[in-house]
Amino acid sequence: MLTTFNSVIYLLFAVLALGSLAPLSSHPHWFIRGWDYPRVQIVLIAIVAAVAFFAVNSFGAEPPAISWKSITVLAVAIAAWHLFRIVPYTFVAPTQATAWDPPQSSGVSAEQRRFRMLVTNVEMENGQFEQWSRVVEQTDADVVIAAEIDGRWTSTLEKLKPIFPHQIIYPQDNWYGMAMLSRLPILESEIRFRVQDDVPSIDAMIELPSGEAIRVIGVHPRPPEPIRDNDATARDAELVLWGKELAEDDRPIVIGGDLNDVAWSPSTRLFLRLSQLLDPRRGRGFYNSFHADHVWMRFPLDHVFHSTHFAIRELKRMEHVGSDHFPILIDLQYQPVLKDEQRPLEEKASDEEEAEEKLRRAAESEEINTVSAFFPARTPSIT
Structure with missing residues (x-):
């Protein structure tokens, strides 16, 4: 059961990583361009998946095939990649258009x-x-x-x-x-x-x-x-x-x-x-x-x-x-x-x-x- 769970997590991170890199291509196909949209969702999925991986494997007798450190690095890298694009549209970034005075x-x-x-x-x-x-x-x-x-x-x-x-x-x-x-x-x-x-x-x-x-x-x-x-x-x-x-x-x-x-x-x-x-x-x-x-x-x-x-x-x-x-x-x-x-x-x-x-x-x-x-x-x- 634990092995199956970990396999799903590994596959999920592989999909998120490949999807995150897809928009680097200028190809107009809908599958490539579609990855521009869910950046917020990808950040949340990466964080939740990493937390679930740590929580479930903390009770396992055998160490996972991919180390916790590797999963952490991958989750942080995916989140940071997308946050770089979406943070300018949050309150922590400076406004571009001036507020009326x-x-x-x-x-x-x-x-x-x-x-x-x-x-x-x-x-x-x-x-x-x-x-x-x-x-x-x-x-x-x-x-x-x-x-x-x-x-x-x-x-x-x-x-x-x-x-x-x-x-x-x-x-x-x-x-x-x-x-x-x-x-x-x-x-x-x-x-x-x-x-x-x-x-x-x-x-x-x-x-x-x-x-x-x-x-x-x-x-x-x-x-x-x-x-x-x-x-x-x-x-x-x-x-x-x-x-x-x-x-x-x-x-x-x-x-x-x-x-x-x-x-x-x-x-x-x-x-x-x-x-x-x-x-x-x-x-x-x-x-x-x-x-x-x-x-x-x-x-x-x-x-x-x-x-x-x-x-x-x-x-x-x-x-x-x-x-x-x-x-x-x-x-x-x-x-x-x-x-x-x-x-x-x-x-x-x-x-x-x-x-x-x-x-x-x-x-x-x-x-x-x-x-x-x-x-x-x-x-x-x-x-």
Whole structure:
């Protein structure tokens, strides 16, 4: 019995070690990229497995085939490897995005430069329309980015017009429909198809009460996942294209949505270095948004990134809305004086080469329609 138990522990550590090293490969296969997600879970499993190994073998008459010291070293190495990536998203790390300091605001009223945005993947099959609407109304958001909008959801969005009179709705029945609801005027907008012609993004200019305009973008790239045997090629290419484009835009920018990627993955960090945007999660917490129904399998998949023009008033995960994703609310203060004071992630010499490799791989993929940053926009439903 003890031998069997130890064999299971040895096999478990072998799997954890190999899985931990897998993301070092740039291969886009879902099995490789999937190991980017459960870093917190791997740390906990390694610690629990090591403790169980020590506890069980302390009563054994025969010494284990692998020494306690070796198991300890392996468990510490695995935990340290993953903690290196996830600690920046905990309270022990410094924040990247500056917290709002009211005394710094001057001139235009601070409330007129405030911007609240809710990012929500409604889950296309979700039928709890009233619950979702109630939570949305409670957030007092200025803009709502909603992913997985299909025809069933359009009437629910229409009912919110008294609160959000400006609406861009592009319903689809493939889990990639999208909508942008706004209580603030939408000055201009377009539907963008960056990589695949059935995966839209919404790109809009929103006017704040102060009269200043900010660029707001909603995204939902296709994930790497085993059920449909999708790899990460499309998602990574889309993030690269957005990163390169936004780096050339000096206007205030907020981009959010279900990225189908964790905050600490190589792809998301490359996007942040390319775009020079800020991640408000860094130094504040994980804000795990998926899976809403399974505590043991939660990851930060729904994101909001913003330019250095903004300070953070609040970042919050909202309550369950019937979806497999929790909504994420961000409360920003447009404060242009911070533009040259906040520090995005430092660019690496290899970033351009890595970005081009991801675009080249996408261009060669039979599953991808285009990787043109200027793919023709389609006419959205603006109501």
